[in-house]
Amino acid sequence: MVCKDFHACRWPAELCDRDDSLACHFDAMNEKHAHAIKEIQRKCEKVITFSHYVPRLDLCPEKRMLYYPNLPKIIGSNFLEARIRSIHGAEGSKAACHVFGHTHFGWDATLDGIRYVQAPLAYPREQKRNMNGGLGWLPLNLYSDGRFTERQHFYWSDYYSVNPRTPDNMELAPWVAALYKR
Structure with a gap:
């Protein structure tokens, strides 16, 4: 009821949003670009790799911290993290960065050798209330002059x-x- 993604999309009968079939389907679409990668x-x-969805659950606050505790169920998949690791290497490197979205939580952290960044532009009401740690709600400059910019501070x-x-x-967190x- 909260996430519009499921109401706005219609899937072929063999795909379902209650199992891994959708994640598997979308991940498989990357195979046609293997030569380009x-x-x-x-x-x-x-x-720098990009995805709309969150590749790891530890890039989202814990369930008890969230107003909508079911959010972790709809934000990403293990297939996505495996795909990112196949590109950046299992151990990652200082040259590995993945930009993601979907949750609107500002994030900049290095986990297992890959820098993960989400600098959401947000919805207008989120901008107005300065929600989720926005940086003035302007696009983030992540790479310039041949190097990644410094780590950003997000809540x-x-x-x-x-x-x-x-x-x-x-x-539960006090605010929840x-x-x-x-």
């Missing part, structure tokens, strides 16, 4: 850079608990 890897020192990636994830903690008390 190899050529880019051969020619370029640095590679959630900064939070998790000093606080470990605690998936066994079921206590306040919503349920109303």
